[in-house]
Amino acid sequence: MSQWRVTAEHPLRQVEGLDHERCAALHNLIVERGWTASGRSLSDLDRRSWWECYGGDAQLAPHAAKLSPTVIAFLKAAWHGYVMTAQPQHAFFRYLAGLCSPEDLWQNTNYGDDEDDSNKRRYVTLYMANWALGASHPLGLVFDQQTSTAIQHISIHDTSVTMNGRQIWLPLELILEGFLDMIDQGKALAVDSSYDGEQERIDPWIMPSYTACDLDETLEAFGRLKRAIETRMPGAPSNEPRRLRDAAESSTLSPNSFAGRFLERAPEIRFDYIAPGLRIARQQPFSSVNVDQSHIRPVLLFESSQEAHQDTERTPWGAEVVISPFSPSFRDISNYPAGLYLTETDPHGAHPFEDGCKLILPYAIGENGWARTSDGALFGENRHAQGPTANPVPRSTDLYQLGFNHFIEIHDVQLKHVLSHWADMVEKGKWAVDADGVAGGIEKWREADTEDHWQDYQLPMSW
Known part of the structure; x- marks a missing residue:
């Protein structure tokens, strides 16, 4: 075969x-x-x-x-x-x-x-x-x-x-x-008839919320990114070691969850910036929110020193309303850091992805009409509108997302694909490295909406 x-x-x-x-x-x-x-x-x-x-x-x-x-x-x-x-x-x-x-x-x-x-x-x-x-x-x-x-x-x-x-x-x-x-x-x-787990079964299929392969490939991508940065630093890293597991000390994570296992096993780093303007998180803005016991809260992995931008959209009656990148359970918290989050999920739901993530910027991009999701759609376009023009609206949360999924139901992009892409950017010299790690600052992400660089920030379509 x-x-x-x-x-x-x-x-x-x-x-x-x-x-x-x-x-x-x-x-x-x-x-x-x-x-x-x-x-x-x-x-x-x-x-x-x-x-x-x-x-x-x-x-x-x-x-x-x-x-x-x-x-x-x-x-x-x-x-x-x-x-x-x-x-x-x-x-x-x-x-x-x-x-x-x-x-x-x-x-x-x-x-x-x-x-x-x-x-x-x-x-x-x-x-x-x-x-x-x-x-x-x-x-x-x-x-x-x-x-x-x-x-x-x-x-x-x-x-x-x-x-x-x-x-x-x-x-x-x-x-x-x-x-x-x-x-x-x-x-x-x-699975066979002896299966008695909590995942919803559609005979004979279940969908685990993450796999051993997901975890291993995410750890491999993070390790590759770490090595790519360290080998390009002008001198030996001199900072105190920083551990990803420190990012979630204030949150409650199951040791068997994807986040718990990834943060526990991720290697320590001795530099500040893992990506432009992003360092290991020192807070968890949603750790105090009460959620359904079966759901997993968003986990901030890498944070910016700036607050996340609040995207809005216009209602039919002309009002501008905030579009939250998170579910209603978290909308009472309107101020939180920009950065890369593992997004919330129901591990036993119909479409569970514990390793889904979202990069939230401190500003919206897309007004230049170059930034695109994996399906080729412009950021903030009306996907249901017919014709060649889409009238895009700048967005702060669309970077690296898949858009309309060609294989299965829509979900946030898997973390392993983002970390692997970041390693590519460093290895190919598209992101510079200095004594503090990846250089360029948080403004670097604006390249995603430029004619010369938008393709560097679009991930290929995946399931």
């Missing part, structure tokens, strides 16, 4: 239409991985294809007339029988229940009211969203037969974003490869 995985050694192939061989192989591998991990025998796996399950050429002729040859080839090779026969039921993946029925292939909202039926063959809802995740009006994964690209729609309400003319759709094999990467890393985990 290794030849079908999308890797540097086996990149995307240039084919006409959908790469049906590769996509069917990846689809079937996801089914197989989930099936065996949930304690079932491969000898019991119903490997009938979607095409077989719905009657073959004779029964499917009306649908075949609207499907491209490569989509038909995919449906003739992708396993679907297990969906029909498995007891208990077996979802294809955490976010997708399975391939759609023939009738549901055309049930999507990607068409304008003025379009006639002749054009309503372009978009195919290949996979149905997993209704158990609680999305309002779930839809699924939609494939564009004209461009041979796809995008997730957890809900039909996502359509105004995905169809705004600016969102970039992806080859289906990249999305399926993303799912397999989540399985490889343990972020999407199939």
Whole structure:
């Protein structure tokens, strides 16, 4: 199967239409991985294809007339029988229940009211969203037969974003490869009937709030950043050692939480600035807020000496209201340091990411129209608006964020990606280093909204 995985050694192939061989192989591998991990025998796996399950050429002729040859080839090779026969039921993946029925292939909202039926063959809802995740009006994964690209729609309400003319759709094999990467890393985990943990199970899938791989890769990225700074300092570091675990002494962290384990194991540093204008935090502004026992508060990791900027938006009646980067539980605290926070989460919720983080600046950026999130959207743009212009609004919290997630439900960017990117910036000489650590001060982040540097501050899309 290794030849079908999308890797540097086996990149995307240039084919006409959908790469049906590769996509069917990846689809079937996801089914197989989930099936065996949930304690079932491969000898019991119903490997009938979607095409077989719905009657073959004779029964499917009306649908075949609207499907491209490569989509038909995919449906003739992708396993679907297990969906029909498995007891208990077996979802294809955490976010997708399975391939759609023939009738549901055309049930999507990607068409304008003025379009006639002749054009309503372009978009195919290949996979149905997993209704158990609680999305309002779930839809699924939609494939564009004209461009041979796809995008997730957890809900039909996502359509105004995905169809705004600016969102970039992806080859289906990249999305399926993303799912397999989540399985490889343990972020999407199939479990057997003996599972009695607190994570919500959508048979057979659970989503751990963080994985051993997440923790190890975050520690590796922090260690790499530390070494990159120290080797470029003009002299040997002379400051007293500073430890990340000191940042959370005033907060209550479970030793088994991502924050607790990361802060405890992170190596000490002997310089001040880990990134422009940011040093190890010496306070926890939200530690006194009462929250639901199952939720984890925001944790300030690296702080600025300046307060966080308060973003606002205009209401329909003309008033300016503050947009908090945190949930309502924390909105009574309006003054807190700018810096990098692990954001709050419910570890047992539907979309838990204990390692999600947010960089909050002491000023808003984006007014120049260069700063972008991973999905290519401008900071503060109206994602639901159609057309080439987006009228961006400067924001202080969008830097490094993913925007519309092409793989799963939206979440804050994982800490490991930010720390790894910071290490890149130092190693490539895009951030200077002086005797105090990373130089440039807090104003350095304004580069993210300039023509020459915005790409240096945009992370690639990830799940």
